Amino acid sequence: MSEEVDISVEFAGIRLANPVFTASGTSGYADELGDFMDVSSLGGFITKSITVKPRKGNATPRIVETDSGMLNAIGWANIGLDAFIDEKLGALEKLSCSVFVNIAGETIDEYVAVAERLAGERAIAGLELNISCPNVELGGISFGTEPEQVAEVTSAVKKVSGDKVLMVKLPPAVTNVSVIAQVAVDSGADALSLINTFTAMVIDIETRKPVLANRTGGLSGPAIKPIAVYLVNKVYEEVTKSLGIPILGMGGIRTVSDAIEFIIAGASAVAVGTANFVDPGCTAKIVEGIKKYCAGKNISNVKELVGSLEAEQDAAN
Template sequence: MSMDVRLDVDLGPLRLKNPIVTASGTFGYATEFEDFLDLERLGGVALKGLTLEPRAGNPPPRVAETPAGMLNAIGLENVGCRAFIDQKLPPLRALDTAVIANISGFSVEEYAEMAEMLSAAEGVDAIEINVSCPNIRTGGIAFGSRPEMISEITRAVRAAAPGMPLLVKMSPNVTDIVEMARAAVGGGADALSITNTFLAMAIDAETRRPVLGNLTGGLSGPAIKPLALRMVWQVHRAMPEVPICGMGGIMTGTDAIEFLLAGATAVAVGTASLITPSAAVDVLDGVTDHCRRHGVDNIRTLIGALET
């Protein structure tokens, strides 16, 4: 008989039945994946990034393959917060998995307004703030690159959605990830998602043109895994009490275990789901298998268990 492994974890106040969630923007509004996997096997689903108003997104091409990864510049195409609540959220309410709404805003007020709408709508279990967005008021400087802006957004969302578990999704395009993480926690974040995509570019030498319609995009997939692992480890070492959802190039159960050892409490599967739609449950099976092989009966014992 195979050994029972206890898999539930606490991402701050958000209890997950297991540490595997989907990464925002790579799993639609979740129901699109119903034919490929049992959504209720997942610890949670982080959904497509929402904005206050619907958005059509960037001009094509929006994605490009790169060695061991991909670039995307989707431009936050989404139905808008209101249509999400009215049309996309109802089928998710009955599901036994945590629903994480990911929000992007172009001003602090937009973030706060969405947080208020989402916390009033039954069925959202947590809000994930995407700070990798330009602040229109400061000439488009990304919120996520300035600690004072990260704190301000987090504080505003916290005030607008007082009881709601709150994650801040960190941008890796910064000099000091620990400083940004401290700013998010100082603003009231319960947990941190580390990391979003790395600003990058692909060029077609034949046409002498950028490959992406948006010129630049975000790099994801196995190419970023060592970078993401390093960031999770740095933040965990500086603030061991702050729960982290680690992500960046997780393709297998072993990849997920590496993030847990670095200090992540949970992990998100992103680009892998675009290649294999069932990737998130495959990662879960791989994690469980690793635990059995190593005699680990409680996944929590692996969190931050890296030996240095």
């Protein structure tokens, strides 16, 4: 067993101590996690969605548990750009992991306004462009499903984001995710994150009404993991591999082996979402587990694992 495993990764020009992030909307502004783990032990941290103006979010119920998953319809509840900069950036700057801010808006101008303000902030390594949220009436997923819209919002934000890494978060439920991925990259995305949640519904059969006040919500959790692994691998093979664009893979990760599956599929790094709700310290365990797995397989650098999926099933099987 090799003692020294290097699990640091280079991600769109940024050096990450390890390939594990917490996913946007599942770990607040980072201070909430402090009682349960050392956030600096992550490779990267992604804030919840930040919009120009504060947003109250949707009415309740905002969540419902499903078999091996959950639906959420929070509706970008956040304190708004000004309060985020005044109240949260200071603490984020002290973290030794790379901080990404998830940015959202109802119009392209709103995305641009948030990106422009954050471009000059030292605390931030990159922006995650949320064009795939299923839970708001305007904006969100409507930007992520039409290639022309993806191009327009991505290039507009790229123009104002200075030296910040621009990562575009893709929706899973499109005819061909590779088309959207290609457009995002062509329009200036330095990295891609996938997948966001699937639009879904739960009905109360007593009242015959949707359980969520928002009617629909985004499905996350272990239930979506195999689809996410497939889509990451598809985008890796069809779009990013040849271009050297990194993927942040996510969707139902809660164990070490889940994370490793995504890396083998082609993700340079992974983000843990819903699992933080159950065990807010689980990402630290996943970081350690990746190290152990590499050591056990005599892999000296986790890079070797990225996209290492064997092409064919063994004929003997």
